[in-house]
Amino acid sequence: MLYLDLLIxxxxxxxxxxxxxxxxTLVYGLLRILHVAHAALFTLGGYIGVIVTNDSGSFLLALxxxxxxxxxxxxxxxRVIYRPLLGRTPLIALIASIxxxxxxxxxxxxxxxxxxxxxxxxxxxxxxxxxxxxYLSYARILVVILAIxxxxxxxxxxxxxxxxxxARATVGDPKMAASSGVNVETIRYASFFIGxxxxxxxxxxxxxxxxxVEPTMGAVPSYKALAIIVLGGLGxxxxxxxxxxxxxxxxxxxxxxIGHLLDRDSIAFAFLIxxxxxxxxxxxxxx
Amino acid sequence: MDYEIVVLTNMxxxxxxxxxxxxxxxxxxxxxxxxAAFLGIGAYTSAILTKAGWPLVATFLPAMAxxxxxxxxxxxxxxxxxxxxxxxxxxxxxxxxxxxxxxxxFLGGEIGIAGIPAPDFGRPGLxxxxxACVLLYLIFTIRIRKSWAGFAYDSIAEDxxxxxxxxxxxxxFKLFAFVAGTAGAGLAGALYAHQVRFIGPDSFGFVExxxxxxxxxxxGIGSIWGVILAAAALSALPQFFQIxxxxxLLVYGLLLFGAMRFAPDGVDGLLRRLFQRGTxx
Amino acid sequence: MKVSRxxxxxxxxxxxxxRALEKVNLELDDNQLLGFIGPNGAGKTTLMRVIMGLIRxxxxxxxxxxxxxxxxxxxxxxxxxxxxxQQIVKPLRQMSLLDNVALAVGGQKLLSPLHxxxxxxxxxxxxxxxxxxxxxxxGTEMQKRPNEVPLGxxxxxxxxxALALRPELLLLDEPLAGLSKPEASAMADLIAGLxxxxxxxxxxxxxxxxxxxxxxxxxxxxxxxxLALGPADEIMAMPxxxxxxxxxxx
Numbered sequence: 107m108l109y110l111d112l113l114i115x116x117x118x119x120x121x122x123x124x125x126x127x128x129x130x131t132l133v134y135g136l137l138r139i140l141h142v143a144h145a146a147l148f149t150l151g152g153y154i155g156v157i158v159t160n161d162s163g164s165f166l167l168a169l170x171x172x173x174x175x176x177x178x179x180x181x182x183x184x185r186v187i188y189r190p191l192l193g194r195t196p197l198i199a200l201i202a203s204i205x206x207x208x209x210x211x212x213x214x215x216x217x218x219x220x221x222x223x224x225x226x227x228x229x230x231x232x233x234x235x236x237x238x239x240x241y242l243s244y245a246r247i248l249v250v251i252l253a254i255x256x257x258x259x260x261x262x263x264x265x266x267x268x269x270x271x272x273a274r275a276t277v278g279d280p281k282m283a284a285s286s287g288v289n290v291e292t293i294r295y296a297s298f299f300i301g302x303x304x305x306x307x308x309x310x311x312x313x314x315x316x317x318x319v320e321p322t323m324g325a326v327p328s329y330k331a332l333a334i335i336v337l338g339g340l341g342x343x344x345x346x347x348x349x350x351x352x353x354x355x356x357x358x359x360x361x362x363x364i365g366h367l368l369d370r371d372s373i374a375f376a377f378l379i380x381x382x383x384x385x386x387x388x389x390x391x392x393x
Numbered sequence: 394m395d396y397e398i399v400v401l402t403n404m405x406x407x408x409x410x411x412x413x414x415x416x417x418x419x420x421x422x423x424x425x426x427x428x429a430a431f432l433g434i435g436a437y438t439s440a441i442l443t444k445a446g447w448p449l450v451a452t453f454l455p456a457m458a459x460x461x462x463x464x465x466x467x468x469x470x471x472x473x474x475x476x477x478x479x480x481x482x483x484x485x486x487x488x489x490x491x492x493x494x495x496x497x498x499f500l501g502g503e504i505g506i507a508g509i510p511a512p513d514f515g516r517p518g519l520x521x522x523x524x525a526c527v528l529l530y531l532i533f534t535i536r537i538r539k540s541w542a543g544f545a546y547d548s549i550a551e552d553x554x555x556x557x558x559x560x561x562x563x564x565x566f567k568l569f570a571f572v573a574g575t576a577g578a579g580l581a582g583a584l585y586a587h588q589v590r591f592i593g594p595d596s597f598g599f600v601e602x603x604x605x606x607x608x609x610x611x612x613g614i615g616s617i618w619g620v621i622l623a624a625a626a627l628s629a630l631p632q633f634f635q636i637x638x639x640x641x642l643l644v645y646g647l648l649l650f651g652a653m654r655f656a657p658d659g660v661d662g663l664l665r666r667l668f669q670r671g672t673x674x
Numbered sequence: 675m676k677v678s679r680x681x682x683x684x685x686x687x688x689x690x691x692x693r694a695l696e697k698v699n700l701e702l703d704d705n706q707l708l709g710f711i712g713p714n715g716a717g718k719t720t721l722m723r724v725i726m727g728l729i730r731x732x733x734x735x736x737x738x739x740x741x742x743x744x745x746x747x748x749x750x751x752x753x754x755x756x757x758x759x760q761q762i763v764k765p766l767r768q769m770s771l772l773d774n775v776a777l778a779v780g781g782q783k784l785l786s787p788l789h790x791x792x793x794x795x796x797x798x799x800x801x802x803x804x805x806x807x808x809x810x811x812x813g814t815e816m817q818k819r820p821n822e823v824p825l826g827x828x829x830x831x832x833x834x835x836a837l838a839l840r841p842e843l844l845l846l847d848e849p850l851a852g853l854s855k856p857e858a859s860a861m862a863d864l865i866a867g868l869x870x871x872x873x874x875x876x877x878x879x880x881x882x883x884x885x886x887x888x889x890x891x892x893x894x895x896x897x898x899x900x901l902a903l904g905p906a907d908e909i910m911a912m913p914x915x916x917x918x919x920x921x922x923x924x
Contacts, residue, residue, distance in 0.1 A: 138477065140477065140480060140481065187650070187654075190654060191653065191654070194657060196477060197424055197480075198653045198657050199653070200424070200480060201606070201607075201610055201649055201652075201653050202649065202650050202653035202654060204603055204646075204649060205607075205645070205646045205647065205648070205649025205650030205651075205652075205653065206646065206650050207646070208600070208603065208642055208643075208645060208646030208649070209642075209643055209646030209647050209650065210646070211642070211646075212640070212642045212643035212646060213643070216640075216643070325599075329484060329488065329599070332481045332484065333481060333485065336478050336481050336482075365496075366496060367493065367496055368489070368492045368493055368496060369491075369492040369495050369496060371488060371492060372488045372489045372491065372492025372493065373492075374485075374488075375484075375485030375486075375488045375489050375492075376485075376489055376492075378481070378482070378485050379470065379482060379485055379486075379489070382470070382473065382474055382478065382482060383470065383473065
């Protein structure tokens with residue numbers, strides 16, 4: 107049953123990537139900017155998760171607080187980093203974003219130490235047999251439930267609320283949207299809030315899975331999330347979702363089969379480069 | 394005297410590295426977030442050869458060639474992808490490089506290559522060599538700038554489609570920039586390997602790529618003298634103030650953000666505005 | 675059989691669900707000036723971009739002097755004798771107007787980096803650029819940067835740059851927009867004189883009086899489809915043309 111196990115692990119990992127990639131996709135779709143600083147929000151979520159759980163004993167509180175606070179910080183990041191740079195070429199915003207990301211990682215290291223923090227009593231440690239002899243920890247199950255829940259929520263919002271419809275219109279054609287009365291700024295703040303909150307949630311979940319939060323943990327998932335939005339193509343949320351799951355699974359199998367050639371984290375980029383060579387516009391481009 | 398030589402050599406290598414990225418990102422406008430990979434390719438090539446008995450100078454050409462070969466491949470990739478995807482693709486290159494090197498035993502695997510032979514002519518000799526390399530590469534980049542190649546690059550960096558419409562063979566020029574730039578990084582890598590005498594997969598990562606990009610940006614994209622100043626300052630700084638070395642990354646991060654936010658033209662732009670001079674070379 | 679300078683056959687272009695061009699056909703002879711009119715959104719600029727190679731059609735071919743150039747990259751088309759003055763002006767803002775035009779005169783130097791590396795002087799090209807800029811009435815503005823001159827000047831810069839390429843076929847996308855009446859007249863006169871020097875020209879314009887004045891023949895396109903092609907007065911008298919164009923736009 108190795109294959110099934112690998113598949114499930116891959117999908118769970120993919121779900122986490124999807125949570126991180128969503129925020130990046132939203133920002134890219136709206137602003138055509140690669141929001142590298144997103145990685146710091148992921149890590150921040152993790153820290154809030156651990157600290158609040160350790161302090162208050164309630165993981166649920168920690169999760170909600172993390173999402174809320176990181177969402178707010180995300181909105182602030184739009185205001186401070188990107189809005190002042192809107193008129194310039196995207197390269198400038200990208201570099202600024204990288205700068206903030208690096209500085210944030212360092213701030214985490216300086217404030218909380220390089221070795222990270224752990225849960226005093228890790229929640230959700232029990233295991234559940236979902237299929238014959240395939241066990242998943244409650245934590246992993248939570249990841250799946252939360253990912254499905256949150257992403258479905260966004261999907262529902264996108265179709266059934268004014269905000270969602272306006273957001274899609276803005277991504278498709280900002281000028282049209284603005285002249286139809288859409289408040290583009292509100293859309294942007296909302297997107298940053300949602301995307302960042304999800305990243306924060308992902309950070310909490312990963313800190314739970316590994317029982318560790320450390321300053322650099324945001325880096326690798328975010329680099330992969332960047333690869334994912336390229337693979338998904340042009341700010342397409344559906345594409346990013348599919349690419350996330352695909353990547354999770356490919357990493358899972360890839361580590362077994364080509365792990366002697368490449369280490370796990372570069373599999374994502376090998377995949378990316380291969381896909382781009384074959385389809386330079388990404389996997390799921392709406393033509 | 395020894396300490397100053399080390400610092401100067403590091404500065405020279407840093408300047409060469411930054412000038413090489415300046416050709417790709419500064420002149421040609423192609424974002425590369427993976428330039429450290431080419432430093433690494435040059436370093437590993439050179440180190441393997443000197444450990445096999447080659448004299449240092451003989452390794453320069455192979456180091457440059459290996460880096461340029463991979464650079465050519467990345468350049469060809471850059472032709473196919475949109476510019477915003479290029480940034481991520483080049484990021485992928487550096488991760489791939491690290492990921493592959495880590496797993497190959499003949500490249501030292503996780504541990505890397507240690508005990509790289511000291512150059513016969515000692516540290517002063519290495520400094521002279523590094524300075525010579527910087528000088529030659531500088532002449533080369535000035536040449537590009539002042540020739541019709543620089544003219545063509547100005548158009549490509551600003552608006553590729555319009556450049557094509559004006560008859561500029563954008564793909565060829567881009568490839569040339571990648572090859573020239575990565576070869577320069579390869580050369581810097583060869584020098585670097587023999588300066589620090591130990592290299593590993595972690596020496597050439599994303600952060601190192603961002604650092605050199607910082608030098609190009611802070612110097613003023615495309616401006617040769619701005620880049621030299623920025624590279625010299627940013628390489629030398631941590632060594633003079635140990636305390637800064639600990640916070641080096643924090644400073645880089647804030648510097649990058651601050652530069653983009655408040656002075657996107659970099660040092661060169663600032664100086665130009667201060668002194669109302671003509672275009673720097 | 676006489677070979678046309680330009681032959682566009684059954685060109686179809688789609689963007690997502692949108693049909694921008696539907697089986698468009700167009701032929702242009704040597705030394706011919708063709709007016710190209712149509713309402714906004716008719717696909718005029720799209721067709722120009724297809725001819726220049728910036729857009730790949732889903733089907734159809736483009737031939738220059740009998741040679742199929744449908745798969746040829748833009749750069750090669752420019753060196754084969756095509757040139758475009760763009761509707762949305764794209765001056766290179768980091769250099770003077772003079773250098774903008776001088777670059778286009780570069781010829782071989784722009785094809786090969788090695789060739790370019792060994793060429794330093796721009797004097798010859800700047801001389802040529804200088805006369806071209808005088809021809810379009812920008813003689814006194816040459817040293818200025820694009821940010822320092824009004825839109826009308828930049829429109830004229832587009833024309834000068836395109837001419838600098840010594841094309842056989844010149845595509846001009848609304849070169850008169852933004853010019854004052856006398857300036858537009860002068861530019862229209864200049865364009866009218868081009869076929870005498872061996873160029874064929876396609877002139878996209880909304881300025882109907884000038885188009886009627888200088889173009890012997892007119893091609894009309896609406897909603898991505900060709901509507902009519904023929905002598906100017908016949909075309910303008912056609913009811914479909916008046917409805918498609920004048921009804922919506924004037």
